[in-house]
Amino acid sequence: MPSLSNHQQTNLLLPPHCRPKTRCSLGNFAGFANSSGSQRKALKNSGRYSRLVHVRVQTTRQNPAMTTKHGDVKIFEGIQDLTTSLADYISERADAAVKDRGSFSIALSGGSLISTMSKLYEPPYNKIIDWSKWHVFWADERVVPRNHPDSNYKLAKDGLLSKVPIIPGQVYSINDSLSADAAAEDYEFGLRQLVKTRIVDAASSSDSPKFDLILLGMGPDGHIASLFPGHPLTHEKDKWIASIKDSPKPPPERITFTFPVINSAANVAMVITGSNKADVLQKAFGEKQDTGVLPVQMVDPTEGNLVWFLDKPAASKL
Numbered sequence: 001m002p003s004l005s006n007h008q009q010t011n012l013l014l015p016p017h018c019r020p021k022t023r024c025s026l027g028n029f030a031g032f033a034n035s036s037g038s039q040r041k042a043l044k045n046s047g048r049y050s051r052l053v054h055v056r057v058q059t060t061r062q063n064p065a066m067t068t069k070h071g072d073v074k075i076f077e078g079i080q081d082l083t084t085s086l087a088d089y090i091s092e093r094a095d096a097a098v099k100d101r102g103s104f105s106i107a108l109s110g111g112s113l114i115s116t117m118s119k120l121y122e123p124p125y126n127k128i129i130d131w132s133k134w135h136v137f138w139a140d141e142r143v144v145p146r147n148h149p150d151s152n153y154k155l156a157k158d159g160l161l162s163k164v165p166i167i168p169g170q171v172y173s174i175n176d177s178l179s180a181d182a183a184a185e186d187y188e189f190g191l192r193q194l195v196k197t198r199i200v201d202a203a204s205s206s207d208s209p210k211f212d213l214i215l216l217g218m219g220p221d222g223h224i225a226s227l228f229p230g231h232p233l234t235h236e237k238d239k240w241i242a243s244i245k246d247s248p249k250p251p252p253e254r255i256t257f258t259f260p261v262i263n264s265a266a267n268v269a270m271v272i273t274g275s276n277k278a279d280v281l282q283k284a285f286g287e288k289q290d291t292g293v294l295p296v297q298m299v300d301p302t303e304g305n306l307v308w309f310l311d312k313p314a315a316s317k318l
């Protein structure tokens with residue numbers, strides 16, 4: 001991926017600490033059938049979906065998603081069906097955004113998510129997707145060099161981005177030469193410029209960015225992005241991008257989208273696989289506990305769509 005020097009952004013758009021330097025994260029910044037928020041709220045209020053334990057396993061991708069108070073839930077017999085359905089979903093969202101706005105802003109997570117996107121670089125998706133319109137961001141990133149095995153950028157680059165003709169200057173990785181605080185500030189600064197120019201859409205009811213699609217995984221503790229259970233960052237209201245230096249899951253230093261950004265997206269997809277997620281998913285779909293709300297339970301796009309892609313082992317306790 002190129003560094004700032006071969007990116008079109010002008011210095012005027014750069015945060016002050018980047019202007020005289022050659023590396024800055026601007027440009028590439030370094031270098032759910034869908035129920036909307038309002039429909040979900042109506043479902044919650046109607047009491048028709050008091051618990052999800054009654055969800056029937058849907059084993060083929062022909063089956064429509066089941067609409068619940070938590071969004072639309074798709075449960076797949078095998079990983080192949082899940083990855084194909086996810087590729088259909090992503091390419092449909094991309095197509096709709098390009099028709100509507102002329103570009104597609106997508107935020108990725110790390111972890112197991114990337115391997116579930118593998119169908120995208122195979123026919124027919126690799127041919128039908130207009131990759132030149134994609135703008136790729138990270139919902140969270142570890143503050144490590146971009147070639148480090150813990151880097152979410154490296155994971156996505158090796159597992160997807162290097163296999164499709166995405167424009168390098170439209171891949172917005174963090175500036176890995178900065179501290180966690182500075183990297184978060186820098187990422188937010190870059191994002192603000194892209195909202196001003198509407199590469200990333202703006203939410204109508206707040207000043208938040210409105211990503212066309214945010215893809216999230218979930219850890220076995222119920223964390224999403226780098227927002228962990230009980231951590232004060234789950235209540236952040238002002239910052240779009242926050243730094244965390246005490247992540248319970250290594251590495252400790254990370255940056256993350258905050259809930260105001262996640263819940264302003266036009267579409268959020270939760271992609272959760274594996275039996276080690278079954279217990280927490282059962283809790284997540286149950287009533288919120290007195291002991292605290294799990295970050296995964298706080299994903300609730302205000303006016304957007306939420307869809308869950310689950311495999312059978314992850315959904316085994318629903």
Ligand SMILES: O=C1O[C@H](COP(=O)(O)O)[C@@H](O)[C@H](O)[C@H]1O
Binds near residue numbers: 140
């Ligand atoms: O640390 C992280 O973990 C979560 C979950 O990862 P998974 O491998 O259990 O799916 C991931 O979504 C996040 O991006 C990552 O930084």
